[in-house]
Amino acid sequence: MTLKVENLSTHFFTRDGVAKAVDGVSFEVGRGEILGLVGESGSGKSITGFSIIGLVDPPGRVTGGKILFQGQDLVGRPAGEMRALRGKKIAMIFQDPMMTLNPVLSIETQMVETVRAHDRVSKADARARAIEALGLVGIPSPEERLAAYPHQFSGGMRQRVAIAIALLHRPDLIIADEPTTALDVTIQSQILAVIQRLSGEFGMSLLWISHDLGVVAGLAHRIAVMYAGRIVETGTVDEVLDRPVHPYTIGLMRSVPANLDRGEPLTPIPGMAPPPLRRPGGCPFRLRCFAATEICETEPAESQAAGHRWRCFHPQTARAA
């Protein structure tokens, strides 16, 4: 088991109150496994990723739970140890490739510094590793491109560079925070193919954070659906997408046109995800849920059938979307 998150809570202590962005989340990612963490914006999926890598900005902080990475708890680790782990054992790729690379530093600087942050190697050796990594992600003539600056690359190419940086130390876990959302579909599929190939090749575990069920369906082994800071349903891709149990998962799938028969009207989930400071008690989805009853005002416990787990009083059994 590469990563085991138990009951993780990350809260933001703002002037208006405590925002429970992540509120008791548990999941596991096995070695070489790809877990898709799916949810709307504001569901806490990105904060979950930042909690694992130890980069939650104040006023937020991890308030409870465990993050077991290769058996060792990362919560409360000293800053120096976390820094040594970041980029080396756990890497992260961000959503907007236009913003992830420093505009005033060359690709070479940004790659060489990453190598030398963890390994005592000469500049020439670090450079050679950078060139190799750029080649791996499919950047043509990597040696020449090394001297270039981020603005000389397209969005897709920049995301490849970011992935190459993440791969420099062959990490055991990559946290990918919607890395294809900002890209065109054709570029998106190229990037997905690169990641799929490399994660298989190197046996890296991947936590793939996305709001796009279609992408996750094609890439991930297992799915965790997140809503209002909690995981409401989790299981293998087949379990969750073919036999969804939670009304929210069903709603999400009905919001994707590709899942419907031609001509069938879309049935979007009404309303918006509640902001973290104004979440209803009980099941946080009950105000938007088609199946909600009085009992939903109390907290639903987790139920499970084999590996398939969910938190709902009204599981929609045998009801494929």
Next chain:
Amino acid sequence: MTVFIIRRLSQSLLVLLVTSILVFVGVYAIGNPVDILIPADASIAERDAAIRALGLDKPLLAQYWSFLTNALQGDLGRSFVFNQPSISLIFQRLPATLELAFVALFIALAFGIPLGLIAGLKPRSVADETIMTGSILGFSLPNFWQGMMLIMIFSVWLGWLPSSGRGETGEILGMTTSLATLDGLAHLILPATNLALFQLSLVIRLTRTGVRETMPLDFIKFARAKGLSERRVVFVHVMKNILIPIVTVVGMEFGSIIAFAVVTETIFGWPGIGKLLIDSITLLDRPVVVAYLLVVVTMFIVINLLVDIVYSMLDPRIRLSDTQ
């Protein structure tokens, strides 16, 4: 790049020409130097002879024309008062002013950037509040008053530093400078600090704003996610981004430091071009005033050009384009 520089230089010549016209006409309008230069008891014949000798009998246009033709040959006229070429008067005094200005700039950057970093990295801390309050004072209190307070505190009460003059000078690399002797340094500290205070406040604010704007950006988070040390994140990733606005503003302000050294030089009796200008205006010494302004404008032009070049080196997204 070369084409860019050539084009900029030819534009600069036009700027210089227009400036010379404005200045010439402006100084002509201030008053007639004859009234001050020629003793009241001089005979009319002596008076006429003096006016002819200075070339003041000709119409304004003719005066300007002869000034322009001489200027193109590098002669900016002779001082009425000192009977020396005005340009050599200015170049005698310029090193003292440049020395003051460079030391002031050094103080502004050497203290401003670290203080701005401290304030920006720990916003709303006691350190931040203290630094920002100080910078407001630096901005808003009049420069001459700050100068007098410096003299009051460090010369009069504490008696640590001399209050006036340039002190003993020595030579470094063939240049006469106060930096070469301890006495010279002691004389330099107060006026340079006085001149630096405004720029210091400016640099603090620019740095703080830059840090606050850059820190939350994705590429800083990504730099941290790569496992870089906090020192590398701040001093390379943040710093290189905020240097761009700092270089721009400080570069432009350097011209003002030289131009407005007038006040500081007057308070501290610093023998620079600022003091020369004030004296020349009082005596209506036209050629010196005109030459001074042309030299200052030229310096502004050169500094702006240098800023543009440094700017393009700092920011790879900006290429000095050779095409219009």
